[in-house]
Amino acid sequence: MPNPGFPQAVLFDHDGTLVDTEPLWDRAKQNLAAEHGRPWTTEDSLATLGRPVAATIARLQQVGVPLGEDELFRAVFEHCVRVLEGTELTFIDGIAKLLEDLAAAGIPAAIVTNASSAIGHRTASTAPENLFRVIIGTDEYAQGVRPKPDPDAYLTAARRLGVDPAGCVVVEDSPAGAAAGVAAGIPTVVVPGEMRVEPGPGMLHLGSHRELTLELLRSLDPQSPSSPFHALQETRP
Incomplete structure (x- = not known):
């Protein structure tokens, strides 16, 4: 039976999960x-998908872009801002309803992304007011928070929201992100994304974002014997 007290917070990835x-x-x-006269191929895209910006910078240098790391860091986000200017971001089908339900239930949320936190703030501004209370992105990583697949970013988000990680749910679509949620000991729901996430302990795979409902999230309480994450109570780090 769904637990109305669970989850205490929902920690979302950004790209491919929310928008x-x-x-x-x-x-x-x-x-x-x-x-800079260099190609960027599908192979390059797949090699950097869902990974920290450092992976993109390394790949750009690998394909021959003649800039240092600091210059590339600035250039990557300058180009991202240009692309996003004038683009209306819309939530993936099914997500807007979930966010409305979370806000109505008073359940806070966070965005934890390997991309720019500025983009996360932009997305948060289109969500119900005061729903996304914590945004963690590359800015935070520069200050010592470790990026996915390390669990640190999700554990940091839970701490800043003032909730026990055991009372949270992570929503992800990438292998690195799902690995981070599982490593944090947080029940991790995987929605379809650009890259396949292999099934494994600590995660629940959904067939579409529309399946991601508040009722579903409430049914995932690890303390409930009927929850698919019940075993996490015995293995949580």
């Missing part, structure tokens, strides 16, 4: 590489 911005990020990388 479909992956194609926009990819266009920004293509544009940056092209500015």
